[in-house]
Amino acid sequence: MPTSHTVRSYDAELKYLAEKIVEMGGCAERMIERSIASIIHDDFQLATAVIADDLFLDEAERDIDEKAITIICKRQPMAVDLREIVGAIRISSDLERIGDMAKNIAKRAAAISEIRQPEAFYCKLETITILALNQLKEVLDAYTKRLLDRIDVVRERDNEIDALYTSLFRELLNYMTEDIHNVAVCTHLLFCVKSIERIGDHVTNIAETLYYIITGHHMSFDRPRDDLTYTVGVGDKKAD
Amino acid sequence: MPTSHTVRSYDAELKYLAEKIVEMGGCAERMIERSIASIIHDDFQLATAVIADDLFLDEAERDIDEKAITIICKRQPMAVDLREIVGAIRISSDLERIGDMAKNIAKRAAAISEIRQPEAFYCKLETITILALNQLKEVLDAYTKRLLDRIDVVRERDNEIDALYTSLFRELLNYMTEDIHNVAVCTHLLFCVKSIERIGDHVTNIAETLYYIITGHHMSFDRPRDDLTYTVGVGDKKAD
Numbered sequence: 001m002p003t004s005h006t007v008r009s010y011d012a013e014l015k016y017l018a019e020k021i022v023e024m025g026g027c028a029e030r031m032i033e034r035s036i037a038s039i040i041h042d043d044f045q046l047a048t049a050v051i052a053d054d055l056f057l058d059e060a061e062r063d064i065d066e067k068a069i070t071i072i073c074k075r076q077p078m079a080v081d082l083r084e085i086v087g088a089i090r091i092s093s094d095l096e097r098i099g100d101m102a103k104n105i106a107k108r109a110a111a112i113s114e115i116r117q118p119e120a121f122y123c124k125l126e127t128i129t130i131l132a133l134n135q136l137k138e139v140l141d142a143y144t145k146r147l148l149d150r151i152d153v154v155r156e157r158d159n160e161i162d163a164l165y166t167s168l169f170r171e172l173l174n175y176m177t178e179d180i181h182n183v184a185v186c187t188h189l190l191f192c193v194k195s196i197e198r199i200g201d202h203v204t205n206i207a208e209t210l211y212y213i214i215t216g217h218h219m220s221f222d223r224p225r226d227d228l229t230y231t232v233g234v235g236d237k238k239a240d
Numbered sequence: 241m242p243t244s245h246t247v248r249s250y251d252a253e254l255k256y257l258a259e260k261i262v263e264m265g266g267c268a269e270r271m272i273e274r275s276i277a278s279i280i281h282d283d284f285q286l287a288t289a290v291i292a293d294d295l296f297l298d299e300a301e302r303d304i305d306e307k308a309i310t311i312i313c314k315r316q317p318m319a320v321d322l323r324e325i326v327g328a329i330r331i332s333s334d335l336e337r338i339g340d341m342a343k344n345i346a347k348r349a350a351a352i353s354e355i356r357q358p359e360a361f362y363c364k365l366e367t368i369t370i371l372a373l374n375q376l377k378e379v380l381d382a383y384t385k386r387l388l389d390r391i392d393v394v395r396e397r398d399n400e401i402d403a404l405y406t407s408l409f410r411e412l413l414n415y416m417t418e419d420i421h422n423v424a425v426c427t428h429l430l431f432c433v434k435s436i437e438r439i440g441d442h443v444t445n446i447a448e449t450l451y452y453i454i455t456g457h458h459m460s461f462d463r464p465r466d467d468l469t470y471t472v473g474v475g476d477k478k479a480d
Contacts, residue, residue, distance in 0.1 A: 072322060073322060076316040173427060176423045177424070180417045181417075183416045
């Protein structure tokens, strides 16, 4: 939190925003874990819980937006306080979208349960999810403690998620071409992996917003956040 | 634009934000048009132009963010002016993401050009794109003129995009199961259609932000913006 204020209630208002962000982060983490578990264990009850949780994130984002505007109007904040408030608006938007991604995954549980696919796919899906989840936990921890030194690590480690995504995308595509019966289920799995890859991007956005909150500067544009699967096509099948 | 201000330069600052949004909107429209044309006509030069355009949107979003913060600090705006400024931040974020979607589509041009698919798919892809594009044009026009009465129409018409997306998703999936050679290209086409569907969601977000700018209230949550393809699976193939 920023330096203390003469007006105690102003502090309480800023604290409210920061605590709400942490609460949203916890909810987003739980949704990610459960959404993938619902896919791996064909657990529709868990999938339903994820879909219900999403409403909390939608409402929390709106709550933060409204509180932020009220604080700006009432307190006319400067410098670091204003960055805290604008940062909370941005981070809550990324957390809400992370929740959307988890919901998207959970909603595919029924379709994916139709035909059990090779266990290796579920293992890799779990691995990439754990990576994304650890990234999210790390950035939320950095947010709580206002740590600058972990931001670069979070940002760079997104490359690992991208590499795993590309590899799994390619494997799923190849597997689909081997057996026609797997096409529908594997397509849904592809969309799940894509959702995890996008969660990684949102975590990177949060890291960049945190950098802005702490320093007042924007990070450079040189982050390699691209999806690398765009050119995975028919032509490169032979190379695998 | 809001009512005139005693300070002329303050007006100019707000006008700058609004004009920059319109400029971003024009760029996003062009990117969507060109990205789909690059897929339909296997035009890699056009695809490259779309990818280059994306940088403008990234920089414009950051520019709006910085100007918005500066205006808030300097002018300590209240009520409608503050909504204008916060609204500009939100809308520029949606336009930037629309640009990302168009870039994602353009980057698939090479992989999709590998095997020409039935013309019907390209026609339907064009149809859904025109729908999304018209929605974007309509909401940008409503933004420029601060029209409240078109917002509901924009929001509801997103259902048409969702319905077309679901139908095309199903057709592509069925086609993939008929001929193994189409799996890779059709998967890329699926991701293109999904990107267009998401553009529709961002346009709806913009409509909701515009409602907030004009009225000071949030629209209700009852918008049906869900992807309806989650349960398109193996089981329903027989029903087609």
